[in-house]
Amino acid sequence: MSLLDVRNLYVRYAMRRGEAVSALEDINFVVEPGEFLTIVGPSGCGKSTLLKVLGGLVTPTSGEASFKRTRVNRPRREMGFVFQSTVLLPWRTVLENALLPVEVLNLDRKTYTERAKDLLALVGLSDFSNRYPGELSGGMQQRAAIVRTLVPDPEVLLMDEPFGALDAMSRETMNVETMRICLETKKTVVFVTHSIPEAVFLGDRVMVMTPRPGKIAEVLSIRFARPRDLDVMGNSVFASAVTRIRSHFNVKHTVD
Amino acid sequence: MARQRLRFALPAVLAIVVLAAWQLGIHAFDVPRFLVATPLDIAHGLVDGFVHGTLLRDTAVTLEEIVLGFAVGASIGIILGILVAWSPLLDQTLTPYIIALNGFPKVAIAPLIVVLLGQGLTSKIVITALVSFFPLVVNVTSGLNSIRTDQLDLMRSLTASRWQLFTKVQLYMALPQVFAGLRIAIVLAPIGAIVGEFVGSHEGLGYAIQVAIVLVRPGDEFAIFVILTTISLSLFQVVKLIEAKVVFWHSVGGQVTSA
Numbered sequence: 417m418s419l420l421d422v423r424n425l426y427v428r429y430a431m432r433r434g435e436a437v438s439a440l441e442d443i444n445f446v447v448e449p450g451e452f453l454t455i456v457g458p459s460g461c462g463k464s465t466l467l468k469v470l471g472g473l474v475t476p477t478s479g480e481a482s483f484k485r486t487r488v489n490r491p492r493r494e495m496g497f498v499f500q501s502t503v504l505l506p507w508r509t510v511l512e513n514a515l516l517p518v519e520v521l522n523l524d525r526k527t528y529t530e531r532a533k534d535l536l537a538l539v540g541l542s543d544f545s546n547r548y549p550g551e552l553s554g555g556m557q558q559r560a561a562i563v564r565t566l567v568p569d570p571e572v573l574l575m576d577e578p579f580g581a582l583d584a585m586s587r588e589t590m591n592v593e594t595m596r597i598c599l600e601t602k603k604t605v606v607f608v609t610h611s612i613p614e615a616v617f618l619g620d621r622v623m624v625m626t627p628r629p630g631k632i633a634e635v636l637s638i639r640f641a642r643p644r645d646l647d648v649m650g651n652s653v654f655a656s657a658v659t660r661i662r663s664h665f666n667v668k669h670t671v672d
Numbered sequence: 673m674a675r676q677r678l679r680f681a682l683p684a685v686l687a688i689v690v691l692a693a694w695q696l697g698i699h700a701f702d703v704p705r706f707l708v709a710t711p712l713d714i715a716h717g718l719v720d721g722f723v724h725g726t727l728l729r730d731t732a733v734t735l736e737e738i739v740l741g742f743a744v745g746a747s748i749g750i751i752l753g754i755l756v757a758w759s760p761l762l763d764q765t766l767t768p769y770i771i772a773l774n775g776f777p778k779v780a781i782a783p784l785i786v787v788l789l790g791q792g793l794t795s796k797i798v799i800t801a802l803v804s805f806f807p808l809v810v811n812v813t814s815g816l817n818s819i820r821t822d823q824l825d826l827m828r829s830l831t832a833s834r835w836q837l838f839t840k841v842q843l844y845m846a847l848p849q850v851f852a853g854l855r856i857a858i859v860l861a862p863i864g865a866i867v868g869e870f871v872g873s874h875e876g877l878g879y880a881i882q883v884a885i886v887l888v889r890p891g892d893e894f895a896i897f898v899i900l901t902t903i904s905l906s907l908f909q910v911v912k913l914i915e916a917k918v919v920f921w922h923s924v925g926g927q928v929t930s931a
Contacts, residue, residue, distance in 0.1 A: 471829055497829040501822045506921040507844045520830045
């Protein structure tokens, strides 16, 4: 049984002058349990909108997304979001930020404080749990945000360009980290990015999207075993996958 | 270090120069002493007023009016601001009146308030509150609405209720603007108290000013100006100190990245 199922999904936005802009057209795909699906495409291809539909933050115009055969029509605890802007609350320490979902969901504080501390250790932030987000580097902030998402133990992680604001080197480190964390915690992941190498490096499958309107151009299976290290990027199979994905954008659109 | 010292030294030098010029100018040009006090008259007025006169008592009375009136006005402003931000219906219902009330010169109804509530503390609190509540309504409302889309998405994705969104994010996001409002209001508050005392009172600094004018004692009068300035500056500093404690994250490292 697939975990996520998207069928005939359309999202249109009404504009000011009455005309509608089509953000997503005829989207169909499934995500299997434990899978790491990356979605890659240029700005405006509707990939973030698609993620918000999966997370119940955006209601589709027609068609539907379902989670375990139940229609997604509101946010639910089983889905955890990681946003590009970390959205850490600057008045809370790292640990307090990680416990925000515990407070919102009224979970047992004691049990989950232990869990949060374990997770902070997993991402190497143990020594920073009592610091404020403003004192952390961009990469550390994003790791703290990932811990916050993991604390209530969601089944699916929806990651919206989480490393888009990081420099290239932190970004590669975070990719390796993300793969390790997601394997260790056995999460199903849908990961949106506009970096083709990032998509190929992380994904079991890469879903390529083209813009205006947002459509699926191709879905590629990436057959390297996970966990992977950065060396696979030098592999010719890796390079040909990247080239193939890029061809979708060079024909009609430029990647921005 | 030298720069730090200059920051204090330059205003001090300016003060000494101005005070000296003032003192000498009044003697040199033979300005009538019943019109303008010299710095020495003011110093005398201060010492005499505190030691032999009623200045201590008057200062305490006025300070109490300012602080209580400010507290009442700020509380009402904060509550109104929250209500307006919380409910679009209340926003539409109340906002035209709040704006009208702000446009109205509130000092104009001070005599009416004194007639209705008497010459004591109550009328001064009401006038002060009236003068100082408005900046808070505006700042609380816009502060609560300053929550960002990504914060809203985060809280929604965590299945937060509206109340949780309010208490865990909106209130904190509003705090910097709330304090900006408090800083404006604390400077307006003394105006309310003094006007209230002008209109009708038996004690307080506003009353003391009128007495000094009637008795033609410009030294006493200017001494009170000095006290009022000191009160205003001190209260403003107190608000700023509390702000630095409460909105501590504005000084912790840089801003949290937001793309």
